[in-house]
Amino acid sequence: MLPAFSKVAGIDFSENGIKVISSGGKNRLWRLYHKLSQEINLxxxxxxxxxxxxxxxxxxxxxxxxxxxxxISKGEFEDILPDKLICKAIxxxxxxxxxITISDVTGKTGKAQILTDLFRIKGFGTFKKAEFAQILAGCIKSEADLSEELQELFKVLNSKLTK
Incomplete structure (x- = not known):
């Protein structure tokens, strides 16, 4: 999903040699970081x-x-996805x-929980983050599909690329 968002943000991961690696959680990410930082000079x-x-x-x-x-400023990655894009993908x-409408994907709990409940209630099956990411990635078409936080994330990333 990040590569699809990055393209509409004007950053082509392939052209910039960027590889997205899923770590499986914050604790695993640090272990992976320590391993990679010793093995690669990138x-x-x-x-x-x-x-x-x-x-x-x-x-x-x-x-x-x-x-x-x-x-991420608040919540998980799913929480920074635009509601309109989530609705479009579903x-x-x-x-x-x-x-579904935007009111179906908003609430007081995190977006992952909202989507888990929505999928169950609507009969869409089990909400699986990785599968949903693929569905969502296919719907990312323009900068309008970027939330403010995603715009900020890519602004920070772009500043690293231009150094």
Whole structure:
């Protein structure tokens, strides 16, 4: 999903030699970072959910000068996805089972929980983050599909590329 967002943000991951590696969680990300930082001489840019603030601060001193961290301001990655894009992706993929509106994907809990409940209630099956990411990636067409936080993330990443 990040490569699709990056293209509409004006950053082509392939052209810039950027590789997205899923780590499977904040603790695994640090272990992977320590391993990769010893094995490769390339910059590493890590993205963490907001609940990793303490972990980030206690490990920041391990960062090499070429590496950086972006912490999502609130929640998980799903929480920074635009509601309109989520609706577009679900309606395109599951439209025969019924359309959803923005009110269906907003609430007081995190977006992953909202989507888990929505999928169950609407009969879309089990919400699986990786599968949904693929569905969503196919619907990313323009800068209008970027939330403010995604715009900020790519602004930070772009500043690293232009150094």
């Amino acid at each position: 910059p590493i840019f890590m993205i963490f959910d907001s609940d990793a603030a303490n972990l980030i601060e206690s490990n920041r001193h391990f960062l090499r000068s070429t590496d950086d961290i972006y912490a 309606n395109k993929h599951y439209g025969l089972l019924g359309n």
